[in-house]
Amino acid sequence: MAKKNEISRRQFLNYTLMGTGGFMAAGMLMPMVRFAIDPILKTEAASDMVDIDMKVDDITTEPQMKKFKVHQVDGWYESDVEQAAFVFKNDKGDIVALSPVCKHLGCTVDWGTNPAYPDEFFCPCHAGRYYKDGVNVEGTPPLAPLDVYEMDIKDGKVFLGKPMPHPKA
Numbered sequence: 001m002a003k004k005n006e007i008s009r010r011q012f013l014n015y016t017l018m019g020t021g022g023f024m025a026a027g028m029l030m031p032m033v034r035f036a037i038d039p040i041l042k043t044e045a046a047s048d049m050v051d052i053d054m055k056v057d058d059i060t061t062e063p064q065m066k067k068f069k070v071h072q073v074d075g076w077y078e079s080d081v082e083q084a085a086f087v088f089k090n091d092k093g094d095i096v097a098l099s100p101v102c103k104h105l106g107c108t109v110d111w112g113t114n115p116a117y118p119d120e121f122f123c124p125c126h127a128g129r130y131y132k133d134g135v136n137v138e139g140t141p142p143l144a145p146l147d148v149y150e151m152d153i154k155d156g157k158v159f160l161g162k163p164m165p166h167p168k169a
């Protein structure tokens with residue numbers, strides 16, 4: 001007969017197996033938890049504003065397409081994504097940077113390529129049109145104005161942030 005404080009062979013096996021199982025489960029779970037919360041713990045090192053390599057002095061009243069790269073962190077995936085903006089001075093002399101992404105179905109608009117409307121942005125996909133200030137022409141497929149980039153001017157150079165909804169949207 002076993003004494004009161006002794007553990008049986010069955011109990012010993014149970015404890016050993018539970019201990020080993022728990023240790024293995026923790027070993028598997030820790031990397032998963034770390035993987036899941038890693039982006040939350042990461043601090044954003046870079047500023048949101050990107051130097052698009054364009055001097056203020058080079059900006060004219062004619063919209064110029066400027067391509068630039070934005071470093072994106074999407075969860076655990078980091079990449080450099082190419083973006084573009086139409087940069088120009090408006091009638092008041094203010095610098096404007098419009099997104100070329102059409103608000104209809106996302107094609108890329110161009111400036112002045114429709115001979116019938118040389119002073120407008122034109123989307124070749126479904127003949128969408130926008131005035132120079134980015135506002136969509138009524139009666140054409142787009143139902144909203146082009147997005148406007150957040151902008152900073154530092155040391156005579158243009159820095160762009162995220163495309164935001166147009167103030168007239």
Ligand code: FES
Pocket residue numbers: 102103104105106107123124125126127128141142
């Ligand atoms: S995607 Fe531009 S008009 Fe349709």
